[in-house]
Amino acid sequence: MVQSIICCIVRSTGATSPAPRFPPRPSFANLTHMTKLYGAVSVALLLLCSLPLLAQKKAPPPAIRFQGAPQYTQQELLAAAGFKPDARLNLREAKAHAWQLNDTGLFKEVKFTSSSRTLLFTLTPSSQLFPLHFDNLPLTPGKELDAKLHERFPLYRGLLPASGSMLEGVRQTFEEMLAAKGVKATVKAAVTSGLGPQKLTAMNFTIVSTAVHIGRIQLAGISPVMQAKASLLASSQTGNNFDTENTVIGLQHAFEDLYQDQSYAAVQVDVAQVDPLVVSDQSVDIPYTVTIKEGGVYKLGTIDFPASALVARADVEKILSKYPAGSGRPLDLFLLAVRDAYHANGYLDCSVVSHPSFSEVTHIVNYSVEVVPGSQYRFASVKFDGAPDAMAAKLKLAWKMAPGDVFDESYLANFKALAQKKDKPMTKWLQSVISTYYVKPDPDTHEVNCIFHFAKAAQTPR
Numbered sequence: 303m304v305q306s307i308i309c310c311i312v313r314s315t316g317a318t319s320p321a322p323r324f325p326p327r328p329s330f331a332n333l334t335h336m337t338k339l340y341g342a343v344s345v346a347l348l349l350l351c352s353l354p355l356l357a358q359k360k361a362p363p364p365a366i367r368f369q370g371a372p373q374y375t376q377q378e379l380l381a382a383a384g385f386k387p388d389a390r391l392n393l394r395e396a397k398a399h400a401w402q403l404n405d406t407g408l409f410k411e412v413k414f415t416s417s418s419r420t421l422l423f424t425l426t427p428s429s430q431l432f433p434l435h436f437d438n439l440p441l442t443p444g445k446e447l448d449a450k451l452h453e454r455f456p457l458y459r460g461l462l463p464a465s466g467s468m469l470e471g472v473r474q475t476f477e478e479m480l481a482a483k484g485v486k487a488t489v490k491a492a493v494t495s496g497l498g499p500q501k502l503t504a505m506n507f508t509i510v511s512t513a514v515h516i517g518r519i520q521l522a523g524i525s526p527v528m529q530a531k532a533s534l535l536a537s538s539q540t541g542n543n544f545d546t547e548n549t550v551i552g553l554q555h556a557f558e559d560l561y562q563d564q565s566y567a568a569v570q571v572d573v574a575q576v577d578p579l580v581v582s583d584q585s586v587d588i589p590y591t592v593t594i595k596e597g598g599v600y601k602l603g604t605i606d607f608p609a610s611a612l613v614a615r616a617d618v619e620k621i622l623s624k625y626p627a628g629s630g631r632p633l634d635l636f637l638l639a640v641r642d643a644y645h646a647n648g649y650l651d652c653s654v655v656s657h658p659s660f661s662e663v664t665h666i667v668n669y670s671v672e673v674v675p676g677s678q679y680r681f682a683s684v685k686f687d688g689a690p691d692a693m694a695a696k697l698k699l700a701w702k703m704a705p706g707d708v709f710d711e712s713y714l715a716n717f718k719a720l721a722q723k724k725d726k727p728m729t730k731w732l733q734s735v736i737s738t739y740y741v742k743p744d745p746d747t748h749e750v751n752c753i754f755h756f757a758k759a760a761q762t763p764r
Contacts, residue, residue, distance in 0.1 A: 370425040378456035407466020431461035435504035436546035438514040462505040514544040517587030523594040568597030603668040613643040645711040651676030682749035688756035
């Protein structure tokens with residue numbers, strides 16, 4: 303094409319006389335004119351060749367944005383949804399990523415809208431999320447474990463849904479962590495209520511394929527006078543069921559009680575899980591070391607109760623007098639009486655702590671008691687589940703704590719005995735059933751709802 307144009311250009315500049323044997327030498331003006339034509343043609347050709355390339359350039363992909371879940375970063379949500387950088391999505395693919403987010407179980411609803419510039423996901427977080435709890439897994443919960451889970455599951459924040467891909471992924475991760483310790487086990491996850499001292503509802507993880515036991519306990523720091531007793535306690539604990547949350551605390555308290563019963567008031571006990579785990583066909587055994595700093599033997603001196611306390615010492619002593627003689631150490635019983643006295647006055651969140659003061663000269667220990675009462679609770683309602691309508695009506699008449707009254711926890715323990723005095727048919731019925739009661743304090747409203755459950759007692763065969 304260029305040659306033909308060039309040819310046209312050449313013909314248009316020739317003479318009308320017959321062509322000589324050799325072509326005439328072009329003049330400088332003609333050369334200049336031809337150079338300009340060549341340049342113009344080259345630019346035109348470059349533009350023509352570039353048109354297909356320009357047509358192939360696509361507009362930038364729409365930006366992906368999330369709203370409705372500010373607890374997660376945009377990058378975490380992108381990773382959880384499985385998006386790749388600069389990905390172009392059709393409607394089917396966008397729906398697939400929305401389903402991937404929804405399948406985590408963390409969201410009640412996932413919606414998206416699309417425009418030429420933005421792909422916007424609107425998230426509604428689920429309100430049914432549960433804290434993580436280990437039943438018998440020999441793993442250590444805490445920041446380090448949370449960080450590992452967050453690295454693998456970007457949306458993990460210490461709470462888990464009742465079902466979904468995240469829950470299943472975390473469950474499988476725990477099985478992998480156990481396998482790395484040499485434990486091939488099946489882990490089950492289930493929402494469980496009443497866990498721990500606070501009676502939490504949590505996602506509980508349990509090894510169900512094999513038993514998990516407390517293994518060998520190695521003792522350190524034991525004096526000859528306490529060796530036999532400490533060894534006997536260690537043997538009695540070995541083989542008991544392992545509990546992730548309570549075994550270390552339980553062993554610590556058991557050895558503290560052993561020593562304090564022998565008047566070692568300053569004893570310090572350190573309990574640590576050690577590796578390797580002992581795995582057999584029958585069980586997984588978790589070994590421990592128990593290191594004890596015995597301190598000296600001390601006699602109990604005085605227990606100082608603050609005069610400014612909300613409960614009088616006389617009330618504490620009255621409760622203390624009702625405990626069976628020899629049912630516990632004097633200090634423990636006194637602290638229990640303080641707690642019961644505060645609970646009888648609606649202070650269900652009270653904290654009772656003793657502070658020892660040791661005399662190395664006399665080997666006497668004195669204690670001061672510190673009480674943080676917390677908020678005062680009031681009674682709200684009571685239910686009598688499992689009682690026939692007639693008996694439930696009588697029980698309601700016998701119940702004397704009115705809504706709005708300061709809640710007295712001791713009233714529930716004594717109610718059955720009080721109700722039996724009111725009515726002979728009720729007395730006969732109450733003797734034929736097993737009764738339990740539950741206290742449900744609301745930490746936000748500081749109100750207490752009570753539930754009594756009645757179940758027919760099993761008949762003793764004659």
